[in-house]
Amino acid sequence: MIPWEEHRERLLTAARPLPAATVPLSLAGGCVLASDVVTRWPVPLFDNSAMDGYAVRRAEAPEGARLAVVADVAAGSAEDPELGAGEAARIMTGAPVPTAADAVVPLEATVAGPADARGVPGWIEVTAAPAPGAHVRRRGEDLAAGSVSLSAGVVLGPWQLAAAAAAGHAEVTVHRRPRVAVISTGTELIDPAGTPRRGQIPESNSVLLAAALRASGLDLASVDRVRDDEGERLARLVDAAEADAVILTGGASVGAYDVVKEALAPRGVAFDRIGIQPGKPQGFGTRADGAPIFALPGNPVAVATSFEVFVRPALLRLAGRADPFRREELRRATAPWRCPAGRAQVLPVVLDGPDGVAPATAGGSGSHLVASLAAAEALAIVPASVERVMEGDEILVMMLA
Structure with missing residues (x-):
């Protein structure tokens, strides 16, 4: 198995910031500034x-x-x-x-x-x-004319946009927000509002990913669903997606009907076992135009954790972010839990008191435990060398907000 840190690093290495474009301030919110904003005149303009x-x-x-x-x-x-x-x-x-x-x-x-x-x-x-x-x-006491008001690499929020306007600019040069296509695979998937027959389940991964993309300041290009017997259609969708990246869920393991692997491995997408739980089966490659392709497992918790640990940082790097990672803290476990042998664990957790953390559910980090996602406030990241977390142990926690 490939260490999860190594897998993440190769995704980040492949994710190069998108080309810069000049856009009006009204469209620049959430984008990363690609070049410095220099004041056209003193700020303030006069006493x-x-x-x-x-x-x-x-x-x-x-x-x-x-x-x-x-x-x-x-x-x-x-x-x-x-x-x-x-x-x-x-x-x-x-x-x-x-x-x-x-x-x-x-x-x-x-x-x-x-x-x-x-x-x-x-x-x-x-x-x-x-x-x-x-x-x-006093005239110029905030900034002298010709001074750098905003430096390249800044994420443009409301205050930054106001500073650009005060510096005399109606447009800024930014890395545009990546457009991401989402494709869910599985014959068992039905619309959430449908009535499942035996063997069918509501499709929730595209809902999760669409919301996660928007919350991360990224754009959703398209959403599609593909059956396990539609490999040719899947390949066409990946090629034709008007997107800067493609995320697929399901069909990336070693099952008899793993359509993503069958359709994309011949096109250069590599499928590996990663030393992490949940989310061991992962695929990654690029289209002919360089757009990254992320192939994730199908279980919702594995999709959620894979997005946070692997996909989100790579997409934010596409968006021009110098630091694409969530804030991390060291907290103390307030309850014990078991860890998978030989694999790092990414466990949905809740914050407990000023510096504590506990599992979001009693079921651990199983990739099928969807209910834990609704309660989770963070992800605990436990090294592969740890077999059991004991109460009071110091744990690295990735904050989700």
């Missing part, structure tokens, strides 16, 4: 007020000073009013600070005299002297 209040010369605004209000500067205004001795300008948050002013006194630090029809008082009295530069956001 502006951080408070609603009054722009003043600080030297003329000690506590108790009475200043005549001679101007009113709103956000977006292009005005730059002159301020004479003993004068102030009412100013709104974000408005440009008059060149003649060097501080802003907030409304709550003033007493205002009678106001005109626009609500502008004729005078104010300062009740708390401003500090030097008080409440003035």
Whole structure:
């Protein structure tokens, strides 16, 4: 058997980031930035007020000073009013600070005299002297023009997209999100809403994978289901899928009707036994266009764990992620459980207390124990050398959120 770490590494090596494309900010969410975003101008663009209040010369605004209000500067205004001795300008948050002013006194630090029809008082009295530069956001204090606002490799979330817009860009260059085709195989599979006859089961793997892809910021290209006697159709679907990667479930082992292996092994997809439980039978290869093909076991828990351990990191590498792995923690087992002989174990677990972890079900890591998926909050990864986890043992845990 091939160590699971070795299998994952060869998948990651084969998964090269997709070509970069320039897209509008509205389409860039969740993508990985392929080139630096450089500010077109200083951020902020000009000295502006951080408070609603009054722009003043600080030297003329000690506590108790009475200043005549001679101007009113709103956000977006292009005005730059002159301020004479003993004068102030009412100013709104974000408005440009008059060149003649060097501080802003907030409304709550003033007493205002009678106001005109626009609500502008004729005078104010300062009740708390401003500090030097008080409440003035200086031009370029966040970033100077020409500075790198966002570095290549950053995943673009809402805050990052806002930073790109503030830097003066409506488009960014990103690695596009991979489009992934999903194909479930098995004559026994029926629609979830159907009524199964003897030997039939509801098909859940495509539901699991479609949701997992979306949750990982990836795009679902297509979903198909193939019977065990449709090897030629399966091969055509793999070749024709308009996708950057293909995931197949079922038919990858050594059974008499393992259609995936029969159809794809002649095309260069390698099928191996991996030292992991669940998920020992795994297949991997590439299409003629370089799109990776992942052939997973058919049991749902094996599909779920194989996706998390092997497929998701490789797909995120396609998407341009430098670090495609889930967050990992060391936790203490709060209950004992058995481990498979000679294979690493990937066990769905629940978090127990501030630093504990316990199996999600009493059934262990069997690939048929679908109920454990619904309860699982993480995956415990136990080395092949461990035969039994004892209460209190330190366990490496892959967090699922």
